[in-house]
Amino acid sequence: MVRIRQWGWGLGIATVTAVTAFSVASWQANATPSAPPSTPAAAGGQARVSDPSPVPEAATGTGNDPLTTGEVDKARAIALTPQLAAEAQDVTGKAGPEYLAAELDVDGSRQAELYYYDYKTEKLFKQVVDLKTGKLAKSYSATGMQPPASPQEAKAALELLVADPAGAELKEAYRKATGKTLTGTDGIEPIAHIYTAKPADKGASQCGKSRCVQLIAKTADGHFINVTGVVVDLSGRTVAHLK
Numbered sequence: 132m133v134r135i136r137q138w139g140w141g142l143g144i145a146t147v148t149a150v151t152a153f154s155v156a157s158w159q160a161n162a163t164p165s166a167p168p169s170t171p172a173a174a175g176g177q178a179r180v181s182d183p184s185p186v187p188e189a190a191t192g193t194g195n196d197p198l199t200t201g202e203v204d205k206a207r208a209i210a211l212t213p214q215l216a217a218e219a220q221d222v223t224g225k226a227g228p229e230y231l232a233a234e235l236d237v238d239g240s241r242q243a244e245l246y247y248y249d250y251k252t253e254k255l256f257k258q259v260v261d262l263k264t265g266k267l268a269k270s271y272s273a274t275g276m277q278p279p280a281s282p283q284e285a286k287a288a289l290e291l292l293v294a295d296p297a298g299a300e301l302k303e304a305y306r307k308a309t310g311k312t313l314t315g316t317d318g319i320e321p322i323a324h325i326y327t328a329k330p331a332d333k334g335a336s337q338c339g340k341s342r343c344v345q346l347i348a349k350t351a352d353g354h355f356i357n358v359t360g361v362v363v364d365l366s367g368r369t370v371a372h373l374k
Contacts, residue, residue, distance in 0.1 A: 188200060188201075191262070194241075196235075202243060206233060206243035206245055207245060209258075209266065210243075211227065211228075212258075215227070215228055215258075219247070219249035219256075221250060222250060222284045222287045224250075228248060229247060230247055231247060231280075232246050232281075236259065240263075241262045241263060242260065242262065243259070243260045244259055245259075246278055250342070250365070252274075253341065255272065255274075255277075255278065256271070257270070257272070258270055259271075274340070275339065275340060277342060279324075279325060280324070280344050284323060284342075284365055285321040285322065285323035285344070286316070286321060287365060288321060289348070291363050291368060291370055292346060292361065293313070297361050297370045297371070298370070304358070305356060308350060309352060318350060319350060319351075320348070320350075320351075322346065323346055324344060324345050324347075324359075325344055327339040328343075332373060333373075334373055334374045335362040335371050335373060341364050343365065345361070345363075346359070346363065347359065361373070
């Protein structure tokens with residue numbers, strides 16, 4: 132598993148005294164598909180055809196196998212404690228933190244690391260679940276950490292942009308690309324990239340402490356519209372041009 136960054140963590144469980152490293156698996160949007168491997172011909176010129184039926188996913192993995200769907204579902208149910216569910220807030224303002232991602236702990240112990248963002252406190256939570264015991268093993272939280280955006284965050288950012296006067300540029304670009312008028316968010320797939328303010332930035336200096344994104348919009352017919360000159364602050368629910 133590829134890990135893109137490590138940070139030190141503050142502690143979320145009093146009995147834990149060490150500071151652990153934080154990491155989030157890198158996400159790649161719109162990866163270029165690789166060419167399918169050529170199929171060697173069998174004797175007599177007959178090509179061999181493998182069974183196209185998909186192999187059922189195992190309920191659980193072993194060793195360093197990626198987390199299965201069942202393991203992720205189990206871990207999420209354990210990681211979302213009653214306190215976190217009641218006190219945290221997601222990107223839409225509803226109770227409960229924003230779920231971001233899950234990955235396997237690299238030490239081979241079949242522990243799942245789950246990442247959540249609380250928009251009420253601007254904190255990132257890392258919940259470590261022991262899949263063998265079915266218990267929450269460790270909990271950490273920290274501010275100023277901004278891993279990749281969730282699909283729900285990308286959708287919320289697009290809705291904020293379309294409703295804002297700054298969305299006029301997107302609407303005009305959409306009209307030129309498709310010949311149609313953009314009246315809502317239907318027909319657009321948003322691709323969100325986390326934005327952290329640079330020293331010379333004006334208009335989005337809060338980004339990094341607040342959770343902000345830039346967008347690329349993909350139309351239904353395959354056009355890509357770059358609107359990265361605009362930053363959407365998901366924490367403050369505002370839209371601003373970079374200056």
